[in-house]
Amino acid sequence: MKYKIRLSEPVLGFDEALGLVKVLRSKQLSQGREVKKFEQKFSKFQLNSGIAVAVNSGTSALHLGLLSAKIGIGDEVIVPAFSFAATANSVVLTGATPVFADIDIETMCLSPESVKSKITKKTRAIIIVHLFGNMPNMENFLRICKDYKLLLIEDVAQALGSKYQGRYAGTFGEFGAFSFYPTKNLTTGEGGMIYSANTNLIRNSKLLRNQGMLETYENEIVGFNNRMTEFSASIGLNQIRRLDRMLKKRKDNAKFYLDNLKNVFLPRTLEKVEHSYNQFTIRVENKVRDKLIKKLSNERIETKIYYPKSINNLDAYKVKVDLPVTDIVIDQVLSIPIHPRLTERNLLKITKIINTNT
Numbered sequence: 499m500k501y502k503i504r505l506s507e508p509v510l511g512f513d514e515a516l517g518l519v520k521v522l523r524s525k526q527l528s529q530g531r532e533v534k535k536f537e538q539k540f541s542k543f544q545l546n547s548g549i550a551v552a553v554n555s556g557t558s559a560l561h562l563g564l565l566s567a568k569i570g571i572g573d574e575v576i577v578p579a580f581s582f583a584a585t586a587n588s589v590v591l592t593g594a595t596p597v598f599a600d601i602d603i604e605t606m607c608l609s610p611e612s613v614k615s616k617i618t619k620k621t622r623a624i625i626i627v628h629l630f631g632n633m634p635n636m637e638n639f640l641r642i643c644k645d646y647k648l649l650l651i652e653d654v655a656q657a658l659g660s661k662y663q664g665r666y667a668g669t670f671g672e673f674g675a676f677s678f679y680p681t682k683n684l685t686t687g688e689g690g691m692i693y694s695a696n697t698n699l700i701r702n703s704k705l706l707r708n709q710g711m712l713e714t715y716e717n718e719i720v721g722f723n724n725r726m727t728e729f730s731a732s733i734g735l736n737q738i739r740r741l742d743r744m745l746k747k748r749k750d751n752a753k754f755y756l757d758n759l760k761n762v763f764l765p766r767t768l769e770k771v772e773h774s775y776n777q778f779t780i781r782v783e784n785k786v787r788d789k790l791i792k793k794l795s796n797e798r799i800e801t802k803i804y805y806p807k808s809i810n811n812l813d814a815y816k817v818k819v820d821l822p823v824t825d826i827v828i829d830q831v832l833s834i835p836i837h838p839r840l841t842e843r844n845l846l847k848i849t850k851i852i853n854t855n856t
């Protein structure tokens with residue numbers, strides 16, 4: 499079935515197309531000027547509080563960031579079970595063990611209390627996921643990390659442009675890992691970014707993404723090929739020019755829903771948080787959710803359950819943990835279209851269907 503209103507839709511225009519032709523004509527297809535420029539413009543967007551290393555996916559950004567922070571076998575890393583599997587996968591790929599913690603019902607981000615209860619002698623880091631573009635109370639997590647001498651890591655895949663007390667997500671932790679997959683706030687097709695103020699971590703990440711080389715054929719360590727192409731970087735550069743406008747549209751769309759949706763639990767943000775609304779995720783009773791999905795789908799409006807299973811319950815993990823809030827949320831969440839290409843008519847239609855069926 500073809501949806502008329504998609505859940506996610508990237509904003510791509512003539513500038514992106516022209517940029518790609520330029521890359522083709524330059525014959526420099528990987529690790530050239532576009533990648534460097536994209537890293538610089540990305541850093542500038544984050545107000546130059548750190549250094550950016552472009553890679554081929556958000557998963558690579560998490561993976562290389564963790565390896566660069568020397569996380570590996572014998573270490574435990576606390577992660578939310580209510581996230582995309584990549585958050586935990588990246589930990590497993592370093593040899594470390596993900597330890598699943600519960601979330602806060604209002605923000606759907608990690609709960610500081612649950613995190614604290616999971617800390618052991620082996621804990622090295624906490625990965626907070628700024629889920630759907632929302633953010634948790636950052637002071638709490640900075641304090642926990644200071645008290646227990648843990649690294650704070652930010653999975654910012656869904657939260658480019660989100661702010662806490664005016665400060666951008668991805669600038670609080672040891673590093674932030676961004677994703678540029680087509681559903682995210684900025685896309686390069688596939689792509690990711692490691693962002694950190696730690697020059698040593700940045701150097702390690704640059705080595706790891708390129709076979710352990712900074713200079714050609716001077717391999718200092720064993721690394722991967724997780725490089726970003728010039729095509730991706732070129733798209734990213736044009737996307738950065740649109741970013742503030744795209745983020746504004748997401749916020750305006752969210753405001754419309756927040757003002758007009760009735761009878762559903764709306765996404766809640768802390769006062770200090772500026773949500774970037776990568777997803778607009780409401781909560782309704784399980785039965786109502788099934789009905790809503792059907793009614794919206796009948797009108798060719800796409801919705802999605804982000805996420806239908808907690809990571810610990812996936813076949814790849816099968817870890818028994820008691821996570822009561824995660825269980826509740828999984829039964830109730832429903833993400834509805836929020837992307838920048840929605841029209842006012844789209845928003846009215848979606849709102850009407852939800853309000854008349856709840």
Ligand SMILES: *Cc1c(COP(=O)(O)O)cnc(C)c1O
Nearest residue numbers: 555556557582584585655677679
């Ligand atoms: C998308 C996403 C990732 C992974 O990013 P990719 O670019 O798809 O590898 C990691 N964590 C979260 C929370 C995500 O939403």
